[in-house]
Amino acid sequence: MNTAPALSVLFVCMGNICRSPTAEGVFRQRVAAAGLTHAIHIDSAGTHAYHIGASPDPRSQQYAARRGYDLSQQRARQVAADDFSRFDYLLAMDHDNLERLQAACPTAHRHKLHLFMEYAASQASAIVPDPYYGGGTGFDLVLDYIEEAADGLLAVLREKVAR
DSSP: OOOSOSEEEEEEESSSSSHHHHHHHHHHHHHHHTTOTTTEEEEEEESSOTTTTOOOOHHHHHHHHHTTOOOTTOOOOBOOTTHHHHOSEEEESSHHHHHHHHHHSOGGGGGGEEEGGGGOSSOSOSSOOOOTTSOHHHHHHHHHHHHHHHHHHHHHHHHHHHO
């Protein structure tokens, strides 16, 4: 019996300490609530090596915790060459990180690269803005966007898992 997840998702931002670990935490909780943990593998990474091994930014953890998400066990890592073959979806938080992924991605896997906000119903923004240099309202906005896109992504993946 094959117990490997049917689908895999990698969330990607610059340093893997704010947006992508938040997306991983939110989506992991949404997937668990849907009873699909066995079917969907979730991870996050950064396009840069700035924070490898670091916990998510304390502000990301604080604002996520206020909404019931625990990011404390995550550790930053950089996107690896084999991620392009290992993951079904590589979802960038903004255009700059999408371009970096596109530059590194083998042609055969480019169809897996997308902006995460493509899955948001309202698409109030094409990107998840980087809150790193701003105040608390930026972290709340990031959570708003991520929660909406996570719901849209889960709806798409739920359909694929059901097939």
